[in-house]
Amino acid sequence: MAATKNSLHAAMLAGCGCVTALPAGVVLADTIPERAQISFKYLDYQDSQPGLKRIAVKAPSTLLMVPFAGNWVVEGGVIVDTISGATPLYHSEKSSAAHMKDERTGRDLRLTRYFSQGTLTISKSYSSESDYLSNTQSISGTISTEDKNTTFNLGVGQTDDRIDVPYYGVVNEKKAVTDLIVGVTQILTPIDIVQVNLTKSDGHGFYSDPYKQGELEFGRPRHKAGTAILGRWNHHFVESNTTLRLSYRYYEDSFDVHSHTVGGEWVIPTANDWIITPALRYYTQTAAFFYADPQNAPLPTFNLSNQPYFSQDQRLSAFGGRTMGLKVARKIGKDWLVDVKYEDYEQRSALALSGNGSPGIDTFRARIWQFGLTHFF
Numbered sequence: 001m002a003a004t005k006n007s008l009h010a011a012m013l014a015g016c017g018c019v020t021a022l023p024a025g026v027v028l029a030d031t032i033p034e035r036a037q038i039s040f041k042y043l044d045y046q047d048s049q050p051g052l053k054r055i056a057v058k059a060p061s062t063l064l065m066v067p068f069a070g071n072w073v074v075e076g077g078v079i080v081d082t083i084s085g086a087t088p089l090y091h092s093e094k095s096s097a098a099h100m101k102d103e104r105t106g107r108d109l110r111l112t113r114y115f116s117q118g119t120l121t122i123s124k125s126y127s128s129e130s131d132y133l134s135n136t137q138s139i140s141g142t143i144s145t146e147d148k149n150t151t152f153n154l155g156v157g158q159t160d161d162r163i164d165v166p167y168y169g170v171v172n173e174k175k176a177v178t179d180l181i182v183g184v185t186q187i188l189t190p191i192d193i194v195q196v197n198l199t200k201s202d203g204h205g206f207y208s209d210p211y212k213q214g215e216l217e218f219g220r221p222r223h224k225a226g227t228a229i230l231g232r233w234n235h236h237f238v239e240s241n242t243t244l245r246l247s248y249r250y251y252e253d254s255f256d257v258h259s260h261t262v263g264g265e266w267v268i269p270t271a272n273d274w275i276i277t278p279a280l281r282y283y284t285q286t287a288a289f290f291y292a293d294p295q296n297a298p299l300p301t302f303n304l305s306n307q308p309y310f311s312q313d314q315r316l317s318a319f320g321g322r323t324m325g326l327k328v329a330r331k332i333g334k335d336w337l338v339d340v341k342y343e344d345y346e347q348r349s350a351l352a353l354s355g356n357g358s359p360g361i362d363t364f365r366a367r368i369w370q371f372g373l374t375h376f377f
Contacts, residue, residue, distance in 0.1 A: 030144050030151065032114040033073060036066040039374040047345075047366035055085040075110040104129040118143035121155075133162045140181070151185040153197070161205070168210040175205030183230075191236040199228040201253075209313055218310035220290065226253035243267040251285075257316065259285035260353065272330075279325040279343075284353040288316040293358050317358035320351025337374040343367070 045057040061079035068074065081104040108125035120141045127134040140155025161175040183197030201224075208219035228251040236243045249261040263281035270276060290309035322345070329339035347364040349357030 030114070030117065030119060030142065030148060032071065033065065033067050035376045037064075037374055037376045039063045039065075039372060041370060041372045044369040045366065047364065049362045049364055053085065055083060058082045071114045073112045073114070075108075075112075077106075077108050079106045080104070081106070102130050104132075117146065117148075131163065131165050135160045138179075149187040153181070153183045153185070155179075155181045163206050163210075165210045168216060170206070170210045170216070173206035175203060175207065177201055177203035177224075191238060193234045195230075195232040197228075197230045199226075199230070201226045201228075209311070212311060212313050214310050214312065218290075218308060220288075220309055220311055221255065224254055226251065241269055255316070256289040257285055257287070259283065273332075275327075275329045275331075277327040277329075279323070279327070281323040281325075282320070282351075283322075284320040284351065285318065286352075287318040287358055291316040291318075291358065293317070293361075314358075314361055314364070317349070317361055318352050318354070319347055319349050319357045319361060320353060321345060321347040322351060335376050337372075337376075339370075339372040339374075341368075341370040341372075 039062070041059075041061045041063070043057070043059040043061070045055070045059070047054045059079055059081045061077060063075065063077040065073060065075045083103070084101040086100070104127060106125065106127040108123065110121060110123040112119055112121040118141060121139070123136075123138050123140075125134075125136045136157060136159040138155060138157030140153065140157075142151050142153045144151045157179045159175075159177045159179070161177075163173040163175070164171055179199060179201045181197055181199045183195065185193065185195040187193050203224045205222060207222065207224055208215040210216055228249060230247065230249045232245070232247045234243060234245050243266070245265040245267065247261070247263045249259075251257070251259045251261075261281065261283045263279065265277050265279040268276045268278075288311065290307060290311055292310055292312050323343055325341065325343035327339060327341040329337060331337050345366040345368070349359065349361045351357070
């Protein structure tokens with residue numbers, strides 16, 4: 001279901017901490033992996049509102065990473081998302097729910113060349129579902145100082161999407177987005193690492209959701225530009241052998257959405273090779289300039305003669321959300337790693353930073369289980 005489902009994918013991954021500019025934690029990418037690995041993951045997602053379960057997602061995935069020829073690493077992954085459940089026309093109207101079911105298949109391939117003071121990576125990914133196709137290609141690199149205490153990174157990516165929902169008259173609509181990221185990772189002390197990234201995005205094309213009432217008549221702007229600043233700090237406590245990971249992200253775009261994300265993880269190794277990682281994250285955003293609260297359906301609160309755009313999508317409203325999570329991992333011998341992760345997400349207008357988000361939005365909750373098994377060889 002086009003934009004609806006892709007937004008659900010994004011929300012699901014954001015809720016489980018998968019959507020970030022770089023992998024979780026602060027990573028220096030100048031050391032080639034010594035061993036190959038294959039990982040199997042299974043993600044189970046369920047969201048709900050008071051009295052009604054909404055969307056369920058089952059997502060098995062496989063990732064293979066193989067070093068070869070001394071300085072090269074190839075990675076490939078496949079994920080299959082099966083989506084089912086009730087999706088509302090308006091986020092807060094239970095009576096408008098309609099059943100939906102679909103499947104998305106995603107594939108990605110990445111090739112990295114390691115040098116003495118840097119890396120170069122080329123990647124390609126493809127995602128398909130019944131009414132949405134997405135192709136992404138990117139190139140990125142890192143370069144480190146001679147003492148390896150400072151690493152600079154630069155990357156550019158291009159995503160081309162095609163949307164087809166013939167039932168609603170949406171045929172062969174396109175969207176193209178270019179992303180640019182630049183950043184630096186700095187070792188401050190033997191127990192402190194910081195990282196700062198700046199990301200710019202610029203997109204043109206079809207941003208509307210054909211499954212939302214009113215969007216095909218008025219829709220959303222066909223251009224969207226965004227800027228994000230991400231900072232991370234890892235601190236290791238020598239006496240307890242634990243590591244604290246803190247992060248902050250600020251985002252703004254031409255839809256007039258401004259958001260703040262603050263997160264923290266505490267990595268706690270225990271006896272018998274167990275690692276326990278509790279996590280907490282808070283997110284808040286302002287509403288898009290063309291967002292109209294569902295309480296005022298079917299007409300927005302502003303004058304359409306002066307405002308050509310209109311959406312009642314709750315993802316464009318003003319709200320806040322908190323995520324609490326716990327990950328437990330254990331290394332089994334030298335060749336196996338097993339992990340289980342659980343996260344609980346709650347979204348409410350009252351959790352907005354101002355304490356007064358968009359009215360008329362029911363409390364939204366989601367729970368995410370993820371099971372993983374990795375073999376090194």
